[in-house]
Every structure is written in structure tokens, then in C-alpha cells.
Amino acid sequence: QVQLIESGGGLVQAGDSLRLSCVDSGRTLRSYTVAWFRQGSGKDREFVAAVTWLGGGDTDYVDAVKGRFTISRDNPRNTVFLQMNSLRPEDTADYYCAAKPGAKLARGRYEYDYWGQGTQVTVSS
Helix, strand or coil: CCCEEEECCEEEECCCCEEEEEEECCCCHHHEEEEEEEECCCCCCEEEEEECCCCCCCEEECHHHCCCEEEEEEHHHCEEEEEECCCCHHHCEEEEEEEEECCCCCCCHHHCCEECCCEEEEEEC
16 A cells, blocks of 8 residues: 655745655555646646656656756655755645556646645745
């Protein structure tokens, strides 16, 4: 059973960095694709980045974060990270980790079966 727990959110200033972590306490992420989504106040939940678990760990990013955010994984620790650099006020949102079986990258929220509770990121100008 996949059980995702996010951490690492906080209040930062524009230009600062944060690293979010997503740990699977069920220790089953090895064969799952994992993604980060975010949801700002009054907005829909949107895709941010994804990483496959198999092979070379292919990644995908929404254009708004390319070059600033990096998704990575630590297999032995069943953990996926989202390194966020050069943060902007528009990055303010609740960030969610999600997982789905298999090695196909996907951007649709309904393609993911398991979700964490989220961690809040606030970027002040």
C-alpha cells in the first residue's frame, strides 16, 4: 500500500529555494511513477513535474518551472524530491505528491492513484 507523506514546505522570499520531500511509508514506490502537483488558492490542481521509477528515471516538467525546479528520487529511501530554486510569488500553492503504477510519465491528475496530504509553499515578493 502506497502511503505518501510530503514535507519541506514553508514561507520564503522571492528568489529563495526550497526542497520538498515525498516519502512512501509503505515502501512500495520502486515500481511507481511519482509526480508533484500544486494548487493555488481558488485554482485548479496543476501538474508540476514527474519522474519514472524504472530505468534512467525519465522526467517531465511544466513549462513554468523548467530550469528552476528539479525532480529526483532516492530509491533506497523510497523518497522523491522536488528542488525548487528561484522561487516566485506565483509558485505559492499547496504542493502534493502523487503516485501511479508503471513507468509512463503522465500529467493528468486523474491518472494518479495515490496522493499525499500536501505541504504549503508561500513565496513573498
